[in-house]
Amino acid sequence: MIFNSFDFAVYLPIVFFLYWYVTNGNLKAQNLLIVLASYVFYGWWDYRFLSLIAFSSVVDYTIGNTLHRTEKKSTRKMLLIASLLVNLGLLGFFKYYNFFVANFESAFSFFGYKFEGYTLKIILPVGISFYTFQTLSYTIDVYRKKLEPTKDFIAFLAFVSFFPQLVAGPIERATNLLPQFFKKRNFDYTGAVIGTRQILWGLFKKVVIADQCAIYVNSIFDNSAYHGGIVLLLGAILFAFQIYGDFSGYSDIAIGVARLFGFKLMQNFAFPYFSRDIAEFWRRWHISLSTWFRDYLYIPLGGSRVSQSKKIRNTFIIFLVSGFWHGANWTFIIWGALNALYFLPLLLSQNNRKNLDTVAENSIFPSFRELGQMLLTFGITVVAWIFFRAENLEHSFSYLKNMLFGTNVLDIEIPYTLYIFLAFFLLIEWIGRKDQFAIEHLDIKIGRPIRWAFYIILCFCIIGFVDNQQDFIYFQF
Amino acid sequence: MKRYLRDLLIISVLTLVGCFLLSQKHYSDDFLIHKTIDTHYKKVAWNITLLNERSEVLNGSTVFLGSSIVQGGVNDSILNAQGIKAVNMGVPHNGNELGLYFQKRVLEKANPKKIIYLKGKIPYKGLHKLTPLLYTSSELFEIGQTFNLDYINFVFKKVKLSLEYFFYQLGDQEDYGELTEFLDQLNGQVNTENVISNVTYNDVLNQKGASVNDENFNLYLNGYLYQREQQDSKNVQRLKIWKRKAVEMYFGNNFLFNQSNQEKFLAEAIEACRSNKIGVEKLYIPILIDVGQNKGYIRNNFRPSSTDEKVELIQLENLDFLRQIEYWEDRDHLNHLGAQEFTKKIVPLL
Structure with a gap:
């Protein structure tokens, strides 16, 4: 089930109603409902892969509790390795097995040997990269004694499978999300309003910005050999907006939906295209993954x-x-690798933590210097996105070559409405850049009549563009 | 909670009311041309330009309306050369409301002799893709549309179009001078460049039963089961048959398929012709399977349409002259050569 679908529009009110009215505030009943609702949500796509989530949950629940009972270092280490092997093994098998076989074949043939590996016809279970990392964070934190393992199996199942963030994050830390399953949850009007506002803004980003950009991005990337340099540059810029609208839109909807059920998820995007250097960009882009790698890989x-x-x-x-x-x-x-190359000069010159505040924090407009820094950061990010979007390396390099040295003929017509929506989008994001999401504090900034009119206009846009529905890009990861 | 639900309800209702108001927006002909000229539906732009700039050619003409089968299958130049004043106003894809739209616009400007609609193998379902561009929601209701999924979809599409129209009006209007040239160079027949493959041509021609693509035309005569489903378990088969029969029972006034509304649109068109004393008929244009082994299967088993009894059906008894690959664009469409041959044959019937 995807957020921008009719199915979800029916599913969400039903779960919301059952959660607040039928469970009668009973915590265990609410958690059980979350588990059932999450399994339905995921099973809607392919019920067979529910077994993977259940398996992963059982393994980490058991390992977590066993870790808590033992003090012997070697046993604890073995348990941690077992969890890593199971979770990363599943991920590796479904996501990377065929890649390694194909690359072994190429490597062997390069040295004149013949190696015929056996590739599998397997589909990648949606969200496996996300929930695997989430359960791993639990086991690692228990191993590091930063977290007490839970004895409540249902709460743990709910933590792993929590439907708003199950398939594309934010990748929550057990230390943040798991305790929330044990706190009494009462309906909070302000929280629900902010959550609904975030859902609305997320839908706008996804349906109006990302999906509209996708039409032209797909066309330009699929026919990159036939387009001039200026069109390819435009395609890469539009892809930058597409992927931001798509993924941060999903995160906004996920965080907003969680808020409706009384949960606070971590911020996943903090206006990354207003970054003044690449280090700041990486503090603002896919925060839950960046910090995961920082805490569990970089710092160790x-x-x-x-x-x-x-x-x-x-x-x-x-x-x-x-x-x-x-x-x-x-x-x-x-x-x-390209992002590492962008980042290294800042790190080595100890300038990587220079821009910790928000750009133009105390003024309406950025200075020329800040504007230049933002444009430069955006520009190098756009170049990197070409590799992210291209089908393969050959495609990436030919795209880049044609973009830099191709003819400057604008041989594609992009409707001006798309530019208007992009300008509107950037304006609103700029105005709200100090908040968790662009329209978080709309109620403080403007009165009710204008605020509601603004919501209604957003709804019109979403309704109007919803027929060009595209899958979320990050579902494939 | 009550306050939250109340606010949410008010905003939802206001949004829906706003959507309905936006769906009442009428668009200028310039916008219709702008939206269709660079698409598969450029024939709409052609039709509108014809209506605005050359409507005199419609006086006393036989006007052909229908889908791409009409657009590519009737050569109006040949008919004109044979002394039958004719204009092909067919537009790709199915939807009687589109025919009705152009019929209304023709009748506003001219006095044609006869309107000829395409007789499809099955009655149309849904709404034409361009309906939101051409109708307002209340106009659609007036011609017989009921509130159903297609209508909701229509309103949502109108919201987008109305927003787009708003921005369109703010910008510089384009000049479509090239359409006049297009009008001079072409007749109403527009073919695509497809060439049917030998394999497909022979497969369809030698087909004895209904092909998988075609059998849904009269599945009701085949126990409501597709050939490919014969190997399913009996229980699955029963379930599918039951589901399809249930859908069939629902055809009269259905929520899912809009089929009865499509019949109403055509009935409305026929009625309008009658009240204006203009002739109205249906024309059957063959598809490839009609010239193969399945003549009996196809020709006698059209699913009945409620408007069939109201008008004469023009159809050719012998289709052997179309048994040549050179005449086909794909399995459903004649190409320009096929259209020439077909048009010559129907001259005596018009």
């Missing part, structure tokens, strides 16, 4: 408090792993 490797050579190694590791997490394709790895 020594982080930045090591020698220069190790800093470089650690930076490359984290960006390459992050790229590889997105998919079994060299394009993602190059995308990661």
